[in-house]
Amino acid sequence: MTKSTTVYAGYKSTLDIMNTQIAINEVKDFFESKLSEFLDLTKVSSPLIVPSGKGINDNLNGVERMVSFTALDIEEPRIEIVQSLAKWKRIALQKFGFVTGEGLYTNMNAIRRDEKLDNLHSIYVDQWDWEKVINKEDRNINTLKSEVRKIYQAIKATELHMSKFHPALDATLPEDIYFITTQELEDLYPDINPKQREDEIAKKYGAVFIMEIGGVLRSGEKHDGRSPDYDDWKLNGDIVVWNPTLQRAFEISSMGIRVDSETLLKQLKVSDAEERENLYFHQKIINGILPQTIGGGIGQSRLCMFLLKKVHIGEVQASVWNEETLLECEERNIQLF
Secondary structure, three states, X not given: OOOOOOOOOOOOOOOOHHHHHHHHHHHHHHHHHHHHHHHOEEXXXXXXXXXXXXXXXXXXXXXXXOOEEEEOOEEEEEEEEOOOOOOHHHHHHHHHOOOOOOEEEEEEEEEOOOOOOOOOOOOEEEEEEEEEEOOHHHOOHHHHHHHHHHHHHHHHHHHHHHHHHOOOOOOOOOOOXXXXXXHHHHHHOOOOOHHHHHHHHHHHHOEEEEEOOOOEOOOOXXXXXXXXXXXXXXXXXXXXXXXOOOOEEEEEEEEEEEOOHHHHHHHHHHOOOHXXXXXXXXXXXXXXXXXXXXXXXXXXXXXXXXXXXXOOHHHOOOOOOOHHHHHHHHHOOOOOO
């Protein structure tokens, strides 16, 4: 067994496995409606697979192996299963003709074969991927905070909705979300690692948006890795809440204002990834063809896990686990499916 699964003594799910399935649908339906309403988003279809060699797939931290294959009637290029739709969405906004202030969202399903499995991570990823068009002058911290607050209010509205119909699922989120940069967080807690800092700040405020992820801090370390070719590292961040069931910080969403030509070239250089400049997607940014956008991903299973007070992501999604994990969870009354 990976030994990365945390076991909670005496754990008993608030909802049984059938009522969990019903509640998952309630969460997803309600949150989707609020997300669309608050951010002015239109739902679109999205791909499970994309062609390799064009820079459309998400590189994540740049070290993860993508699942790829060839097809009978497509010789070249190889086909890749998406890791996220961070780049595809920006192309889609242009294709569909969205204008400033409008955007799209979609149900994204991905495979991340190198994900380290634990209570929060699965090789199967499901999230609401969203993206909207902004003006160049809107590439600022106020725009970022405004969209974060809209998403947070959608999350909070969903929590209150679920609490109303399932009283055992008590609401715990604070009224508003707190904002802090990774450098401010390091300055506040210099003697502990980034994940421990997230625990401390999330426990203190209940819900935080941790900004400026990807660059090197004054300590010489990064708070966390980010691909250099979609988020602007000065205008991005994670929505993190305090999870009382797990007694730890709990990331629900990663988002940010996307790179423009200048920021893309700068971040590729510091990441030693300048070879990407000639890829299809990157050339569209460098030549100013794609619109300025803001976007992100909101974990569907993560949100369900948090709101339904589950201790393992396998309680709210159908994935594949090793035998040791399955046995350990069964012995501890954690029902995976």
